[in-house]
Amino acid sequence: MSDNADRADLRIADVIQSALDQTRRAHRLHSDGRCQFCDELVSDGLLFCNVDCRDDYEKQQAALRRAGA
């Protein structure tokens, strides 16, 4: 009985750990007052100056991931 409970605990810990990892990766992008794509000045808390830059940035990141970078 306790084996099942132990396995469930491990599984839950795994799920929490991967959620934490994902959150950490998402937070690697931080606002530094400049567009993350074109380096244009942006308002505090914003990562991109417009949706085009955000989309281009995401495309660039996806391409980098595909290339294994």
Ligand SMILES: [Zn+2]
């Ligand atoms: Zn931009």
